[in-house]
Amino acid sequence: MLTLIAILVDGLIYSSYLFMVAVGLTVIFGVMKILNVTHGSFYAFGAYMSATLVGIYYQTDLPEFGGFLVIFGAALIVGVFFGVILERGLLRFLYHRDEHIIVLATFAMFLVLEDVLLMIWGTDPYYATEPMGLLGFIDIEVLSYDVYRLSFIALAVVVGLGLWLGLTRTKWGKVLLAVIFDREISQAMGVNVTVVFLVTFVIGSILGALGGAYIAPTISVSPGIGVEVIVLAFAVVVIGGMGSIPGAMIGSLLVGISRAAAVHQFPEIELFVIYAIMAAVLAFRPEGLFAPAQARKI
């Protein structure tokens, strides 16, 4: 029974982590049809910025729980800064080019930003563990769970719910859905697609940075973290269906729970599970579990 509880809780925490790192990628793909490899850089910059600012914050006498605001502030700074610079400075010149060219351009930017990261922060790791220590832990018999990592679940729910409400209950969301459905007709109907693209890219960037910023207190923020995340995020997005937010959620849950079950029951296959699920989904539904229907133009 305890193992079952552990699988469920560990699975939900890991699913939330996956959702947080994948949702920005899927939002950008859903609207702009851009497979944004730079997403890994947003995550890494978010983590570094968070670790740096949180470190500075806890050297002051300000209230301890203010550190959480610093984490969100770090994500906002990184997301807006890189979102605007990349969309206005690079991507808008490539929208008329082939999708593969855009992927290569974002990959190139990813490599450039990896080096920029090294120029700013160097190779030494950064730590910002204070927020994790503030929330304590909960005991379930011999198991203990730290509340900070449990809060991943709450954050993922808030982000997912916020995106869903934003898309389905607001005028802006409906405009976005119209662009997702048909970019050209939306433009013809008076939608300013340029603004929609910019705002979407910035939102996606903030979400990517938020993933890194919120996870930063639990890890050693060091070179290469963006590379690992982008692979995971791609896997989740492919499983769920590229561009589908519910797909990213279900994909994350599927992978998270399966991985937790593997860790507890068959640890040797833990590495294999995520890619086995991806291979199975691709074999039977190459477009992913929840890929939005594509209108074919004649």
Next chain:
Amino acid sequence: MQIMKRSGGIALLATGLAAAIGLTAGMANAADKVVMAVPTFLTGAGAPAFGVPARNGAEVIIEAINKGTLPAPYDKSGKGLAGRQIQAVIYDESGGGVKQVAEFRNKVQKQGVDLFVGYISSGTCAAITPVAEELKMLTIFPICGTPRIFEEINTNPKYVFRTMGHATADGVAEAHYVKANMADVKGYTGINQNYAWGQDSWRDFDLAMKQLMPSVPASDKAQWPKIFSGQYGAEISALMLSKEPLVHSSLWGGDLEAFIFQGSARGLFRKKKLLFSVADTSVYRLGKKVPTGVILGARGPYGIFAANVDTPLNNWFRKVYIDRYSVPPVGGSYQAAQGVLAAKFAYDKAAAANGGKFPSKDQVIAALEGATYQGIAAEVHMNRSNGHQAATIHQIGILEWDKDAGEPIMTNVTTFPADCVMPPPGVNGTEWLKGGMKGAKC
């Protein structure tokens, strides 16, 4: 317009000539030097724990060799390698085996490198070994740990050397330590990265435990997280639920640190006894964040274990390193420095045998094969794999926090002789372990 074109042509010609002259001068210059390539992780996840400390350690030693300021026992050996200055080419090991093999060929065939002292990843060393032999390039591996280098990939090396013990020594020393200090342990499990290093580490520790403590059961649910995964929630739960009180781990770098943060927040280190085989890479950086009371190794007598080794060479090395980098040297720093010292020792010895003249590559190789030389922290015996594989003493201890000094220290340290923890010459490590470690001198 015509004049401008002509001027442009002349400028181009002049630039070409200048470049050619510069190149010739550079080559002439290089002939008076020994070009030493030092590949190490300068970017990516391997950089903070191993790559950069290794580069720093190598830089300190190379600079002292060139200036002739090394203390005893190298204080009378003059400047440079057999009198020639080292021209170090330090470059990034990142990118994987294929890229590194291409870079190795490039450095040998186009840039005139004389020897390599470097490579950290076992995967890179495995890829480089056959190429180094094919190109007849003197290559010293100072750090990578997989025993397969001379046990499977090349059992009869001529140009490749490794100047520290391999992973088998870690597992055997750890098992001996557990037997001596936790005789009543009820079982053991593990968490190791799911790649060559993690798998080799667990296999050797497990095999050694089966020989030394056959009645102590191993868990069938040892954990195998992906390398660089960074998230260990489920693994920590599984370890908490396991009945085995001892946890073996060869996690390193960012993975180790993330595991420590996440495990500490959940009280794992109060509930289980952790044995970390390479955690010395993080102890200074993390300071009080590392849980005290854990069993710790550094893949030999390096890093924190060498903090109190009172020899002129070690005292000098630590002082220069700390003054320059503001942090104490860790295992990788010592191991890289030890690799460069092997070159110093071999070139000087070969020159002495050559009547004081600069030695040939074959003479340098002959000088290093089977030799014993002084490393920073301990003597290095090149007495395995036809004199190409080193054996040194090995140390394991308990990590504690020294309140007065405000730094981590090792306590209850046990030193194991090289012949206790390394398989005898000519014997495969796994076979040796399975056969009961015959010939071990403990």
